[in-house]
Amino acid sequence: MKKKGLGARLRALLGGGLESEESFEDLEDSLVEADIGARTAMEIVDRLREVSRRERASGRDGIVELLRAELESLVLEVDFRLDPDRLNVVLVLGVNGVGKTTTIAKLATHFRETGQADSICLAAGDTFRAAAVEQLSIHAERVGVRIVKQGTGADSAAVVYDAVESARTRGDRLVLADTAGRMHTRKHLVEELSKIDRIVSSRAPDASYRRLLVIDATTGQNGLQQAEVFAGAVPLDGIVLAKYDSTAKGGIIVPISHRLGIPTAFLGTGEKYSDLRPFRRDAYVRELLDLS
Ligand SMILES: Nc1nc2c(ncn2[C@@H]2O[C@H](COP(=O)(O)OP(=O)(O)OP(=O)(O)O)[C@@H](O)[C@H]2O)c(=O)[nH]1
Ligand SMILES: [Mg+2]
Incomplete structure (x- = not known):
């Protein structure tokens, strides 16, 4: 790095x-x-x-x-662990190209390898971009987890609904839901995310339901604006700072914590499935200052 x-x-x-x-x-x-x-x-x-x-x-x-x-x-950190006694639903959000889909494959790997979930289901909620469903399917196959999908153009909330239903039926521990990266208007974003929120809350009222926002570490101050817009649409439970390996900067976590009060959960440190680290603020600050 x-x-x-x-x-x-x-x-x-x-x-x-x-x-x-x-x-x-x-x-x-x-x-x-x-x-x-x-x-x-x-x-x-x-x-x-x-x-x-x-x-x-x-x-x-x-x-x-x-x-x-x-x-x-x-700097705020969150120890992002799964609830061992319930279905966990994690919605992965973020604008175009920040690393959402890759992060989902990394999260599946992380939760399985740390023994937190042995049965995981991915939800292909990015129904907007052509090839997004195919891309997530390839990750699901490589990681060895199930995927629930419909075609491009399908209703994203309906896909998440199907995935949650199927996870409940099968007794899965975790649903990781992908979402589209486009951020047309704030109003549309709020409507779409609220709809997914309503569906998860009504279909799985007893689940642990959380939302992670992926920020690209190479986009600078824009990341703060993105966090602000998404936080205005739905409550955010944590940030994943992707491409942390690709920049010599990496300080964007500080204003996101301090100005918006959103803690960070993970750092993405490369393109491999194992390149995901739980975020620890003491280690992060030491690294930022290049202290041993
Ligand atoms: N170096 C590095 N590259 C990453 C990291 N995370 C994701 N990438 C790369 O970033 C690119 C975009 O990743 P995706 O996961 O497709 O991003 P996305 O947000 O799903 O993109 P859209 O679906 O188009 O909105 C890919 O080439 C990934 O390999 C990371 O932590 N480090
Ligand atoms: Mg994607």
Whole structure:
């Protein structure tokens, strides 16, 4: 995985500590450069300025430690485990091309290999894009799980409905539902997701039903806007940050946690099915700052 760039920038910047106002501004720029976002970066640097003056910590190690603690206090994590006693339904959301379908195959692999689910069913809820159903079918076959599908153009909520019904009949532990990535209008998104929500809640009132939003780590601040739009449509239970391996930035989790209060559940770290890591904020912040 690529080293995160913020660590190197900090080392260069903090060679002799943070002595001047200019160096605080440079630090703020470095945080923005790492995708932490202008507002959140400003707040972090304001806090740092205040604490470092109060504690007279201007040396490199002191500053890095303050920054580490500050970032860790802003980042939210969720330990995303399946309920062992109920059917679990996980709806996977996100805009075009962020990594939803791949993430579903990775999640199926993860939950099976950690012993949380031995019978898993995928729902081909992306009925919009031609070839999406076929793509999910290929993943299902490779991972060795069942899939419930209809043709392109079918009603997405109806596919999720079928999958939930069939999972209940067969006693599956988990349904992982794919969704279309298009994000035409906010109104349409809200309507479509609300419909799926209503169906899952009414067909499986006793299930554990959660929604994960996939964000592409290479899209920068756009990820924050996407999270805001989806969170306005349905409650989100966690973020999966995909393509974390493909960027030296990766700071987008910080404003998503801090501004929107949405915790992160997983990091996607490559294209293989095993390239998914449960998110841990201490490890994430250390990696962001390139600390060992
Ligand atoms: N390097 C890397 N590539 C990834 C990761 N996750 C997904 N990808 C790649 O991103 C591309 C898009 O992934 P998909 O899973 O098809 O994305 P999607 O959101 O389902 O796309 P649509 O269905 O078109 O909206 C594929 O080439 C994946 O291999 C990741 O964590 N790291
Ligand atoms: Mg897809």
